[in-house]
Amino acid sequence: MKIFQCSNCNNPIYFENTSCEKCGNSLGYLNESEEMLSFNKEKKPHLNDTGLTYCANFNNDACNWLVGIDSESVYCEACATNHMIPNISIPENKLDWQKIEAAKRRLFYSLHKLNLPTQFVIEGEPLKLTFDFLAPLANDPDAVKTGHSNGLITLNIQEANAAHREYIKEQLQERYRTLLGHFRHEVGHFYWDVLIKPNEEILKEFRTLFGDDTQDYGEALQKHYKNGAPSNWREHYISSYATMHAWEDWAETWSHYMHMMDMLETSYNFGLEIDPELKKVSSLDVSCDFDPYDGAKMDKIIKHYLPLTYVLNSLNRSMGHADAYPFILSEPVIQKLTFIHKVVNRKN
Template identity: 75%
Template sequence: MKLFQCSNCDNLVYFENISCEKCGNNLGYLYEGEEIISFPANSFPVANPVNKEQTLIYCTNHKLDACNWLVSSESENEYCEACSTNHMIPDLSFPENRLDWQKIEAAKRRLFYSLHKLKLPIKFTFNDIPFNLTFDFLASDPNEPNAVKTGHYNGLITLNIQEANAAHREYVKEKLSERYRTLLGHFRHEVGHFYWDVLIKNNPNNLREFRVLFGDDSEDYSEALQKHYKNGAPDNWRENYISSYATMHAWEDWAETWAHYLHLMDMLETSFNFGLRLDPEISKVPNLRVACDFDPYDGADMSKIIKHYLPLTYSINSLNRSMGHTDAYPFILSEPVIEKLSFIHKVVRL
């Protein structure tokens, strides 16, 4: 992600900030301009620096402490681009639901930032039928805690809001022997299923190449799921897959790899904006010396992206271990995985 500053005092601010700690101004994110706008409290509507004929107000979910994005004051839709995709949210009369939902919305906005950088639309039409990205954020019945399953179906992504609870998420992570489990990771994985339908399923050329790399998508998904949870992943899965779950079915291999594609693009853009350079005090390992001097969203090829990404993962994992944390990126990018990432990079840019 790019870096942001308060446009009033130049203080460094985060993407999620709603106010500047230095000057006290309110902050709002303008999706179309990819920038944070600073303005005095109670000064609505504020000028739109991208479209001078418009003025801006907060998305209506700002009232619920769930959004800091700005929308046109003249728009009939009072929700921003991200919040407009919500089909269902949990009952906010329960304080724990409201807190979980706020965390979910924060992660979803980071997803939408990446989709916008990749110029990926969220609305499509196939055979005169609309196919739109939408979300259900649901709470499980306490008596049936596993009733709500996170998943995707025909453009609708369902997320169990318990995933916003760090203790629950860590419990599931350990139970399933996962090495990584985050809210943002969930969003990136599930939206991968949506873009498989958009970019692969409806494109015969892409579908042929997909099957060479990822396998047969026509295999029975339910049977593959049962087999995976009964037998687990093959012992040598790291040779060809980004995760053990990716071995379950071609669709899941795509979604897992898609999520990692978004991981690496976001990490590299952040590194570029920080001007990171790696020149480690270690001999005979020249491939660790890199300068993140390019924006990965500006057309860089995958070989260049991977060349810079791998040293970054080693450095960030080393920093995490220095703080007593587990690896931030506990994965290995084998050559077959890199080939799959390259395919995703290609179809996204077509």
């Protein structure tokens, strides 16, 4: 992600900020231009002659994006994709939903950088990315399952609760589980439907790398949870869950592609250079001096990403945390990432 400054006082700010801690101005993000704009806190944005106002979810402390005052929707492009949200009159639901919306805006930032639209027409039928954020039922807490179906992504809002998420992570023996990770994984299923499935040539190449997508998904799911992943899964897959079905291998790898692009863009904007005090390990000496979204080749991206994960994990360990990126990029995984990179850029 880019890094931002208050346009009034140049104070460094975060993507999620709604006000500047230095000058006190209100802040709003304009996705079209990838800018964080600053406004007098006593005035609404459109009163500053910008023709802009806040997304309607700003009033729920759930969005800091800007929309045109003449826009057809009172919601920004990220919030406009919501089909259902939980009952936010319940304080716990509202807090969870606010966290979910914050993660979703980061997803939409990346989709914008990748030039990926969220509405398509496939074989004459419209397909639109939409979201249901649902609270579990008191008498059936397992009724709400996170997943994707025909463009609709459903997310159990309990995933916004760190304690619940950590519990599920331990139950499933996962090494990584975040809200943003959920979004990136599930949106991968959506883009399989629009980028892979309709194109016979691309689908054939997909099957060579990821396997047979026509395999019965329900049977594959049962088999995975009964037998687990093969012992050598790290040689061919980014995660154990990716071994379950070709669709999940794609979605897991897609999410890591988005992780990779976002972290490298952040490193580029910070001017990060890695020059460790290690003897005879020149492969770790890199300068993140390029924007990965600007036509970079995958071999260059991988060359810079691997040292970055080593630094990131080392910093986390210095703070007593687990590795932020506890994954291995084997050669087959790199081939899959390269395929995704090609498909995305082919679309553009």
